[in-house]
Amino acid sequence: MKKSLVVLLALAVALGLVLGGCQKQAKEVKIGIIAPISGEAATFGESTANGAKLYFDQVNAAGGVEGMKIVYFVEDDKGNPTEGANAYSKLIDQNKVSAIVGTVMSKVSLAGAPIAQNKGVPMISPTSTNPAVTLVGNYIFRACFIDPFQGFVAAKFAYNDLGKKTAAVIYDSGNDYTKGLAEVFRDEFTKMGGKITAFESYTAGTSDFNAQLVKIKATNPDVLFIPNYYNDAGLIAKQAREMGIKAIFLGGDGWDSPDLFKIGGKAIEGGFFVNHFSKDSQVPAAKKFVADYKAKYNKDPDALAALAYEAAMIVVDAIKRAKSADPKAIRDAMEKTNLETLTGVVKFDQNRNPVKGAVILECKNGQAVYKASVNP
Ligand code: PHE
Numbered sequence: 001m002k003k004s005l006v007v008l009l010a011l012a013v014a015l016g017l018v019l020g021g022c023q024k025q026a027k028e029v030k031i032g033i034i035a036p037i038s039g040e041a042a043t044f045g046e047s048t049a050n051g052a053k054l055y056f057d058q059v060n061a062a063g064g065v066e067g068m069k070i071v072y073f074v075e076d077d078k079g080n081p082t083e084g085a086n087a088y089s090k091l092i093d094q095n096k097v098s099a100i101v102g103t104v105m106s107k108v109s110l111a112g113a114p115i116a117q118n119k120g121v122p123m124i125s126p127t128s129t130n131p132a133v134t135l136v137g138n139y140i141f142r143a144c145f146i147d148p149f150q151g152f153v154a155a156k157f158a159y160n161d162l163g164k165k166t167a168a169v170i171y172d173s174g175n176d177y178t179k180g181l182a183e184v185f186r187d188e189f190t191k192m193g194g195k196i197t198a199f200e201s202y203t204a205g206t207s208d209f210n211a212q213l214v215k216i217k218a219t220n221p222d223v224l225f226i227p228n229y230y231n232d233a234g235l236i237a238k239q240a241r242e243m244g245i246k247a248i249f250l251g252g253d254g255w256d257s258p259d260l261f262k263i264g265g266k267a268i269e270g271g272f273f274v275n276h277f278s279k280d281s282q283v284p285a286a287k288k289f290v291a292d293y294k295a296k297y298n299k300d301p302d303a304l305a306a307l308a309y310e311a312a313m314i315v316v317d318a319i320k321r322a323k324s325a326d327p328k329a330i331r332d333a334m335e336k337t338n339l340e341t342l343t344g345v346v347k348f349d350q351n352r353n354p355v356k357g358a359v360i361l362e363c364k365n366g367q368a369v370y371k372a373s374v375n376p
Contacts, residue, residue, distance in 0.1 A: 031097055048307075101315060141334055143307050286342040360372040
């Protein structure tokens with residue numbers, strides 16, 4: 001073979017490699033998923049990762065988005081703000097993701113949001129309900145309602161539907177979510193004409209709530225509002241019943257876990273909580289989601305799984321409209337979301353919060369059963 005021909009061939013091969021490489025790069029869009037897969041609320045993490053993965057896998061099976069395959073990376077924030085911040089940095093700096101679905105707990109999203117904002121990568125928390133999360137900046141979105149609405153729904157249910165006029169509250173003073181929700185409930189219930197008989201706090205790591213519960217018992221409330229995650233809520237309910245507190249227990253979305261029933265046992269029966277989604281939803285898209293989720297994971301989805309699925313839908317829809325894997329282009333498209341999801345149409349207000357309704361679930365025979373819907 002002539003030398004010039006060899007050179008030409010070599011050049012052609014090199015060019016092919018380079019082009020092939022570029023093409024391969026452009027044919028992927030990388031997305032991060034952050035959730036508390038271990039730690040104090042591990043069922044939240046498992047459901048969240050499962051929900052997001054289910055949607056991304058479905059999109060890939062149908063050929064991807066805008067010709068790109070979705071490559072996702074899952075990070076465990078362990079329910080801890082420092083771990084959460086590290087997860088955001090790792091996904092953005094090392095994995096070079098274009099967007100992040102995450103994370104769950106408001107206190108952890110609040111630690112991650114400034115990182116996503118400063119690095120210019122859009123994030124959508126499926127389920128962080130504290131208003132401050134999206135106020136961090138214009139790259140921060142959420143797929144759920146916020147606590148001022150959730151607290152109002154809880155207060156209205158207690159006052160109007162249950163017809164109860166007195167309530168006590170017990171909350172974790174170091175957790176943005178439980179503290180914020182406790183305060184909204186107190187203010188709304190009072191505005192409606194109800195009376196808050198006790199407003200007791202504790203700090204994280206407490207497992208003996210005797211001191212707070214003794215004070216609460218002395219005020220004999222009709223309702224005890226426990227706006228905490230399922231592990232604390234289950235324990236509090238149990239200890240409250242053991243000391244003879246007769247109040248109806250009421251909670252927020254943080255109760256959503258099969259472990260609530262394992263920890264709370266009989267004590268949690270007859271309790272109610274506000275949530276984002278019920279597996280008993282009759283909306284066709286939601287029914288299909290429940291069936292698909294069950295087929296893949298062999299269990300019913302909770303609200304965390306549903307909202308993570310929705311957050312993933314919102315990201316993919318934005319990539320479609322942006323026709324790009326560029327984080328800024330995705331952010332700009334995300335702001336203009338107008339998308340039919342499992343729980344209704346998602347559009348963002350000026351603080352990047354959707355307006356959504358809530359459901360009330362009742363704890364019955366070891367399960368969270370649909371009780372009522374509340375429109376925004
Ligand atoms: N709303 C909770 C928070 O902001 C997280 C959560 C949502 C937990 C839904 C359970 C179910 O911290």
